[in-house]
């Protein structure tokens with residue numbers, strides 16, 4: 001690629017030490033011109049959103065995550081002061097914990113157990129890993145981000161005997177997410193086994209008046225911090241959801257916020273070629289034909305950014321993956337996101353990226369600074385970091401050679417400022433892309449279906465167990481149970497429930513094996 005092609009297709013911001021190189025995306029200048037009217041509509045929609053419009057029409061909500069880093073931009077003073085007060089109270093609380101003024105039963109807190117899922121976990125996990133300094137962090141972070149009992153046991157194994165120095169924070173915007181509630185109940189039990197009343201070492205971050213909020217009030221937990229309905233879960237990293245764990249960990253939350261604010265200021269500007277979020281949204285549109293025809297592969301060449309793709313997966317796929325557009329047309333929109341880190345992935349799936357199905361575009365994230373301090377030479381005059389960088393350049397070139405598109409984001413180093421910038425950049429790009437394809441990026445109607453179905457299955461399991469208990473000593477085949485329970489359509493589910501119960505003996509279910517696997521009978525003795 002020529003120097004001119006590179007310079008004409010690379011956005012640079014020297015003040016932020018940030019650049020976005022799209023010279024390998026194969027976009028003609030005339031295409032940007034063609035898209036300009038659409039982009040201007042997107043800019044206008046974003047201005048209105050920032051001004052407090054109901055940008056999430058289905059839920060009748062404002063979309064205010066940009067105000068979190070520029071509270072003066074909030075549409076009214078009560079919101080402005082709520083944001084400021086929240087940050088101050090988080091900092092004050094963290095300060096008291098760090099100074100040993102708020103302690104656990106066993107003394108100063110050393111650990112923070114974060115209980116949350118989705119938007120209430122992915123941001124904190126990403127930031128904790130990106131900015132943490134093992135051994136130096138004020139509190140060590142641990143997560144319950146699922147309702148997997150074994151997963152929770154794994155987390156607790158690192159905390160055994162130390163729960164009296166463990167602060168717990170339960171994070172749930174809605175305050176009713178089952179995985180988080182279960183995580184909380186499991187934590188309550190674990191704390192009890194070490195003689196600690198959970199509430200004396202617990203904090204809640206949730207919507208005002210939610211179920212979780214009520215529990216925290218009734219049990220007189222240490223503190224409660226707000227989640228507002230105008231902040232979506234997946235854009236809540238810079239609300240209490242992300243700021244609280246980060247502040248307790250000892251990270252520089254003010255710098256993270258100012259990095260995001262600087263990126264916000266840049267990406268609200270209506271000059272497309274000077275706006276990296278607008279460029280990103282347009283590049284996604286170009287690569288995917290505005291229909292998600294290609295997947296987004298995120299390849300940061302830096303271990304600290306390994307969880308960025310997981311974080312972006314929710315931000316992008318939950319925002320853009322929609323059946324209907326804003327006019328009610330069926331569109332099946334979205335962009336699939338995956339990735340991990342380079343050069344590790346070069347030894348896994350990059351083979352397919354280079355030679356296999358061309359159904360993706362890559363996003364390389366280049367971090368110029370290798371490490372704090374000096375590096376040894378691994379070859380004469382060459383360091384491990386030089387290898388990492390050369391592998392990035394090598395993979396980029398190898399993909400380009402085969403006509404596979406990629407864009408490259410460059411930052412100087414991974415720090416609080418650049419992490420804030422990256423979060424803000426992608427939040428804005430998602431908003432612009434949603435406008436370009438005319439969808440609501442701020443709701444998630446699709447996630448309810450699985451939750452409702454699960455609730456139905458739990459009810460069926462309760463009916464099944466009750467029936468077998470009432471008929472102790474009798475054994476039934478799956479079709480017999482389906483018919484008795486008037487759940488003829490649910491035979492497969494009953495089979496799954498029975499087989500699961502067998503491996504969890506507390507349920508008391510037994511199986512009489514038949515030679516044919518699906519003729520086995522089940523009962524209780």
Ligand SMILES: O=P(O)(O)OC[C@H]1O[C@H](O)[C@H](O)[C@@H](O)[C@@H]1O
Pocket residue numbers: 117118119120171172173174175176177180233234318444447
């Ligand atoms: O914070 P919570 O209300 O517990 O929600 C946690 C997550 O669960 C839901 O399923 C939503 O799809 C996510 O957007 C959300 O981040």
